[in-house]
Amino acid sequence: MIWDRRNANDSLRRLSPDPRVIQYIGDLPQQSRRALDIGCGNGRHLRQLAEIGWRCTGMDWSNESLQQSREAITGFEQHTTVVKGDFRKTGFNGNYFHLILGIDVIHHGKKRDLERAIAEIKRIKAISGQALISLPGMRNAPTEHQADWIEKQTCILRNGLEVGIPHHFVTEEDIPVLFRTFKTVDVNRVVVPMPAGVKPLHSMHENEWFWIRVAG
Numbered sequence: 001m002i003w004d005r006r007n008a009n010d011s012l013r014r015l016s017p018d019p020r021v022i023q024y025i026g027d028l029p030q031q032s033r034r035a036l037d038i039g040c041g042n043g044r045h046l047r048q049l050a051e052i053g054w055r056c057t058g059m060d061w062s063n064e065s066l067q068q069s070r071e072a073i074t075g076f077e078q079h080t081t082v083v084k085g086d087f088r089k090t091g092f093n094g095n096y097f098h099l100i101l102g103i104d105v106i107h108h109g110k111k112r113d114l115e116r117a118i119a120e121i122k123r124i125k126a127i128s129g130q131a132l133i134s135l136p137g138m139r140n141a142p143t144e145h146q147a148d149w150i151e152k153q154t155c156i157l158r159n160g161l162e163v164g165i166p167h168h169f170v171t172e173e174d175i176p177v178l179f180r181t182f183k184t185v186d187v188n189r190v191v192v193p194m195p196a197g198v199k200p201l202h203s204m205h206e207n208e209w210f211w212i213r214v215a216g
């Protein structure tokens with residue numbers, strides 16, 4: 001599977017949790033409730049949640065990621081599990097998770113796949129729950145020649161470490177429309193500086209991301 005190859009590449013492995021995730025979960029009431037990390041990758045956020053007492057589920061469709069996540073949660077198996085699944089159709093019960101993370105994940109597909117993932121988040125999130133999602137902005141998109149564009153704002157990279165993987169890039173205006181079913185939607189646009197010597201994976205202009213917090 002294309003994702004197993006990508007996820008096995010050590011140079012792409014981000015071991016520490018993203019500081020925005022740490023801050024977000026640090027601001028939430030610290031009750032031991034149910035959290036889901038969609039596309040949990042190497043389990044860096046799953047472990048963070050498990051350490052502060054959340055009952056967590058990590059979901060990914062890559063066996064390589066699932067293996068890495070299992071290693072990351074060693075010692076926390078009593079309240080943390082890892083399952084195989086697809087963000088477009090998760091199979092979880094509705095109105096269930098108090099916290100959902102979708103970090104650098106649900107844009108991997110066509111626009112319709114992103115819409116399905118958002119509908120799933122809305123369905124499985126507890127009514128009182130929240131979700132944090134990051135999506136790449138259009139300024140982060142590759143040039144016409146670096147990728148095959150398969151629909152508006154969606155391409156498949158031709159080269160590099162994420163070759164063959166689809167990406168859908170969003171604009172700030174897209175976000176209220178995509179997340180219109182939630183009662184509150186907070187958007188933070190960030191341009192993430194790359195460490196010296198590291199090239200962005202697909203960036204054409206700047207490493208633009210939208211961090212989106214939804215509730216209701």
Ligand SMILES: C[S@@+](CC[C@H](N)C(=O)[O-])C[C@H]1O[C@@H](n2cnc3c(N)ncnc32)[C@H](O)[C@@H]1O
Nearest residue numbers: 003039040041060061062065085086087103105
């Ligand atoms: C760029 S990584 C991000 C991993 C993690 N969220 C993090 O922040 O480190 C994207 C992850 O999403 C997973 N993924 C991609 N498409 C998926 C899908 N349709 N359903 C579930 N997982 C998917 C990949 O296997 C990969 O582990």
